Amino acid sequence: MNPYEELEFYNHVHRDAPIAKNMEVLFQGAQVAGTDFLSLYMDCLERSKTAVGSWKIFRRAQRAITLARYFEHSLPLDGLRAECGVFQGFSTLLMAQVARQHDAGYRGDGLHAIDSFEGLSAPTDPDALGVNEDASGRRDLVYSHQAGHFATPIDHVRSVLSDFPQCRIHKGWIPDAFAGLPHADWSFVHIDVDLYAPTKASLEYFYPRLTPGAVIVNDDFGSPLFPGAARGWHEFFEDRNRSYVILDTGQSIYIHE
Ligand SMILES: C[S@@+](CC[C@H](N)C(=O)[O-])C[C@H]1O[C@@H](n2cnc3c(N)ncnc32)[C@H](O)[C@@H]1O
Secondary structure (H helix, E strand, O other): OOHHHHHHHHHHHHOOOOHHHHHHHHHOOOEEOOEEHHHHHHHHHHHHOOOOOHHHHHHHHHHHHHHHHHHHHHOOOOOEEEEEOOOOOHHHHHHHHHHHHHOOOOOOOOEEEEEOOOOOOOOOHHHOOEEEEOOOOOEEEEOOOOOOOOOOOHHHHHHHOOOOOOOEEEEOOOOHHHHHOOOOOEEEEEEOOOOHHHHHHHHHHHHHHEEEEEEEEEOOOOOOOOHHHHHHHHHHHHHOOOOOEEOOOOOEEEEOO
């Protein structure tokens, strides 16, 4: 099956399945930072107005609990925290809410959210799903999404994060947007930019600035539609002879020693 057939297959088999019941069975009683994960998850989806396709409905929740747990794990570490790839603010809000569970007075301090808010940058060769050849023999790379997909007004994200006024939102293209970040050490980075070039550029920026024990989570390692995110990540760590783990959720995780 190609990625599109796989996606359609999942949508098809899920079509009349009791999704809410399955979610309840999977996550009932699951806690993150001492609070009920499922309620936190649903609340962040709703506030950010983030829709989840039926084909990835369970993976999305499993990725969210993984993100929340690694983020919580990083909270005792010194250093700032960042998200590269914010879209409508779902995962930034989730991280901020987890921090607030630990410190009721948390207002987003040390949290930096970076996005073009103009959607994806242009995909490059490693992002291609394959090659299309027309009758004349012309060959074109095939990408799942074009530049500009996921564009979101920054004001939407400002409003989603309005309870966390100290969270800094940086609008700009990765890597140029990193010039606006404070010179600091970082204890947690969530990379969720889908594509090869910004995934690799995010690692190039943050890796030399990590504090011992810092965590980097890549949301897109196993994405069927965005193969470049895994390629950029893997190349980066392979070049430095560093190990990382790949989770069944499709995320990859690096813990800095
Ligand atoms: C899948 S979305 C992020 C999802 C988000 N973390 C969430 O919780 O819903 C990917 C984001 O990466 C951003 N992005 C992709 N390439 C970028 C680049 N080169 N510079 C800045 N942002 C980029 C897009 O604008 C988009 O908002």
